[in-house]
Amino acid sequence: MARFFIDRPIFAWVIAIIIMLAGALSIHGLPIEQYPDVAPASIVINASYPGASARAVEESVTQVIEQAMTGLDRLVYMSGTSNAQGIANVTLTFEAGTSADVAQVQVQNKLQQAVRRLPQPVQAQGVTVTKAAGGFLTVTAFYSPDGSLSRADIGDYLNSNILDPLSRVNGVGNAQMFGSGYAMRVWLDPYKLNRYRLIPADITAAINAQNTQVAAGQLGAQPVVEGQQLNAPVTAQSRLRTPQQFRDIVLRVNTDGSAVRLADVARVELGAESYDVATRTNGQPSVAIGVFLAPGANALTTADAVSARIARLARFFPPGLSYKLAFDAVAFVRISIAEVVKTLFEAIALVVLVMFVFLQNARATLIPAIAVPVVLLGTFGMLALCGYSINTMTMFAMVLAIGLLVDDAIVVIENVERIMREEKLDARAATRKSMEQITGALLGIALVLSAVLVPMAFFGGTTGIIYRQFSVTMVSAMALSVVVALTLTPALCASMLQPADLAHPGAHRYMAWFERGYDWLSTSYQALVARLLPRSRHAMLVYAGLVVFMALLYVRMPTAFLPEEDQGVLIAMAQLPPGATLDRTIAAQHQLEVTLLNDTGSVNNVLSVAGRSFSGNGQNTGMSFALLRNWSERRSADRSVTAVAKRASAAAARIRDANILVLSPPLIRSLGTTSGFDLQIEDVSGVGREVLARAREQFLELASHDPLLTHVRLGGLPEQPEFHLEVDQAKAGALGLSTASINDTLASAIGGSYVNDFVDRGRVKKVYMQADTPFRMQPGDLGNWFVRNSAGEMVPMAAFASGSWSVSAQSLERFNGAASVEILGDPAPGVSSGTALQRIEELVTKLPAGIGYEWAGLSYQEKLSGAQAPALYAISILFVFLCLAALYESWSLPFSVMLVVPLGVIGALTAASVRGLANDIYFQVGLLTTVGLACKNAILIVEFARTLYESGTELTAAVMQAVRIRLRPILMTSLSFMLGVLPLVLSSGAGAAGRIAIGTGVFGGMFAATVLGVFFVPVFVMFVQRLLGRGKGTGGATGLAGG
DSSP states (O other): OHHHHHHOHHHHHHHHHHHHHHHHHHHTTSOBOSSOSOOOOEEEEEEEOTTOOHHHHIIIIIHHHHHHOOSOTTEEEEEEEEETTSEEEEEEEEOTTOOHHHHHHHHHHHHHHHHTTSOHHHHHHOOEEEEOOOSEEEEEEEEOTTSOSOHHHHHHHHHHHTHHHHHTSTTEEEEEEESOOEEEEEEEOHHHHHHTTOOHHHHHHHHHHHSOOOEEEEETOSSOOTTOOOOEEEEOOOOOOSHHHHHTOEEEEOTTSOEEEGGGTEEEEEEESOOSOEEEETTEEEEEEEEEEOTTOOHHHHHHHHHHHHHHHHTTOOTTOEEEEEEESHHHHHHHHHHHHHHHHHHHHHHHHHHHHHHOOHHHHHHHHHHHHHHHHHHHHHHHHHTOOBOHHHHHHHHHHHHHHHHHHHHHHHHHHHHHHHHOOOHHHHHHHHHHHHHHHHHHHHHHHHHHHGGGGGOOHHHHHHHHHHHHHHHHHHHHHHHHHHTHHHHHHHHHOOHHHHSSTTOSHHHHHHHHHHHHHHHHHHHHHHHHGGGHHHHHHHHHHHHHHHHHHHHHSOBOSSOOOOOSEEEEEEEOOTTOOHHHHHHHHHHHHHHHHHOTTTEEEEEEEEEEETTEEEEEEEEEEEEEOOGGGOOSGGGSHHHHHHHHHHHHHTOTTOEEEEEOOOSSGGGOSSSSEEEEEEESSOOOHHHHHHHHHHHHHHHHTOTTEEEEEESSOOOEEEEEEEEOHHHHHHTTOOHHHHHHHHIIIIIOEEEEEEEETTEEEEEEEEEOGGGSSSHHHHTTOEEEOTTSOEEEGGGTEEEEEEEEOSEEEEETTEEEEEEEEEEOTTOOHHHHHHHHHHHHTTSOTTEEEEEOHHHHHHHHHHHHHHHHHHHHHHHHHHHHHHHHTOSSHHHHHHTTHHHHHHHHHHHHHHTTOOBOHHHHHHHHHHHHHHHHHHHHHHHHHHHHHHTTOOHHHHHHHHHHHHHHHHHHHHHHHHHHHHHHHTOOSTTHHHHHHHHHHHHHHHHHHHHTHHHHHHHHHHHHHHHTTOSSSOOSTTSTTOO
16 A cells, blocks of 8 residues: 555645545534543432421432332432422432433333322422533622622522523523522511411412402403404403502401401511522622533533623623622633643654654654644544544543654654665665565554553443543544555655765764764663573563562552542532521631632632532531632642642631531532542441431541541531420310311411412512511420411410420431432542542441442442453453454464563553552553553564564574664654653643643653563563574574464
8 A cells, every 4th residue: 555655645645635624624613621521321300398307208209209210221329318498309320321311201201100109299399300410510600899789689680681591501401599589578477467366378368369360351252242343351360569569468358347458467578589598709798600511511612602691691780780700610621621732732842853853854854743733633533523522531642642643654764764774775665665564563553552442442431431532532543643654654755755864874963972872872772682682581580570560569559530630619618517597607608708818819709608508408508619810820839729728728627616628629520519539328228217327427436537538527417406396186176276277377487388479570470478587586486376276266386286306307318229328528638539438448347237338429430440440451451462463463472562561561650659649540541551552662673573583584683683673763752752741741730630640651651661671572572482482493484473
């Protein structure tokens, strides 16, 4: 094939141009994201049981739903939560790669079997099935700088004019508002109700009767009498619109003609729909809207669209309303991708520099430089063809491919130049002869690297998706590199290289030192190899020691899933003592806000939300988002996210009334809300919630004293004091009271109830009824409420009910159908996540019998990744061996190549250990790449030695000649590759941890594979052949190439 393109260089250019055009046109259509879409499909079932306790919700709703969720395809695990607000939540997590749409349909079908078994109030509220949205994409805070708008004013405007438009932006899965709009609030006075012998049910009935839309029809509607000339609609009663209209609702008309109106027994106002949440931005009252990304949507495009939509809507804001970005998950994505792109160009520049130093010829340097844009643009085209995105993994693959893709061109050019120099041939003849010699080596290198990478594409789970995109990108680049090396590169060599440029290598004085140095190095190297070959058995003993050292390094290396990155955002989770009020939570958060905002060089904005938390909702919970300044403004170590978090944590520790944890968000938003581990302690034997609670406390006690763990906490909410009202049914019956009347009074007055809707500013809003604030603050207030008996008499609650204090759960968790407790936490500073997970598994063994555990979220993926890694290494090495055996038609020759693999691995492990890196996904990808790179250099020597041996050269002489001829291209390709990844090794700024992890492993592996490999590969060839009893005669079918 190469001969065809040598004679037809324009044909080769046409192919290259088509490849570049296809890639260039594809780039603009490729989505940009931080990681591939790795989140496993999750389906969420939500149900509401108003007024029910957490235990009642669990027993009558959550378990019923769970029991119906059987026979679902590719279900991994199922978690459920039942809380004291009457909310049931069941989340079903499926294997990565499962279609969320198909999973949602299956869940909905199974749910239909359970709905009829749910309590009637739950069915009336409705049960929803949605696709999980993962973490926040952006959070925007809206506030009034001049204080002219209250929190309710802002919330109502957002609810009416902003929330729905944002929800409809393409790519937005859901938009959640931290705040609420207006609602008509009817605040009941029990003493006034008693005076008029009314109960809450009377109020509800009156509002429903007089606040309603009546469809009265038409005058003259068909059919009509003959001669009818009139047709007009009839309007009657319609929904009320103002507080005064509600105050005028007639509750009762007395016999004397007087009327009892709603204003006589209640205070009516246009208030907030919910008072459970209080949001502040930099200390000012505000309302925030958090946007979730839809499954499969482009994060950057969606964030830009949301920002543009808000900016467009801001032109119509009422006076006094402003906004600012409080949380941005895509800023880190933008800058980390930009950093990788910058690294890509740095790699290209360094590779071209190395080629020029070695080739000492501008024309020769230009040839592999031309291959770079052809292959890179072509690879972008392959990404588009596969439906992949531009993300950190595909861009890392591009950076690594820079060194590899010029390797093929370098091998071609160096061999052509050598033949032109030594055999005095012209460029065309030399190129033809060169391609005959090295085509096998080029194909062998491509096959080996592909064999290493292809198995990565077939692994499952989240890690499998990450591996797949890296693998496909690298294999595509390698395939295109070989295509270019067999088509365009020989055509360019034949037409561009000139014998005059090669007549006196090193003739330029500034290059003479380099040639003298290389000649000395080559001579010394050949002398050392000549001394090693007769002592191959001794060398193999040294090699065995190196393999043992490699195994020790690997076993002792800490493990992790992903490295910790400075994402420019911190999350603070506040937990106050059970029973604490919202005001206490706000006060505690304010103290942390002051600390963060005083750190002006690091922190830009702080958004605090009291009453909401990732662990649950309640007055004693809260969360804060601290948006740090741009990375370019935080270059010093004391302004890094770790340093800011450390200072904030120290300040939080001084807040006595609250336990506040300052955490980093997870790198993959859809795999959790915070970084760290996610453990589920389960009641696997049915020992009961009490034993589970003791096990929980025992584990928290053990973990709190363990130096390897920190921030260990409950994933849900702790128990809280509960006032239990006990109704004496005998007394109630004797007093002529019905249970329904008692329950309705309690639920409506104390808990509050939704009545119906009204119209405000052209939108339908809700009407709520509840006891006024002074009449539901203390336990004694319950006794002041009255229930009307069958005789029309008002009976106080105190006459038939008594109360007592107890402790109850705010939320109850379940996992895979069993009662469970969620435990969250982080590794201690300097401890890898893998080490922390191992220690947790040790602690769990100390828990009572019948208590088990399972991992969820990011921890589940990390354990899955760790379990897959050894199999992935083994399969990749096996594929390499099989490809080499097929290529060389020999079972023995591949061993000469494969034995070099541990040498590269030693370098990767040593470099990572020196820098204190963990065995995470990035390092695993780098380690697998190292396997192929180590084999690549060995192939260059073994291929030439095989060719010479088959032509009749004695084995030792063949090996020595191969060593002499191939040293220069090995050093060129290795140095070009190492300098190509050097920008990764020396990375800083956003996303640097990932770049350092993959770059350090590959750089160290390539260095060791080159320095040690050039000495050991000749030894391997001799050792393997002598072990098989060959190599003493001349070549032939039974020689080096034999089976």
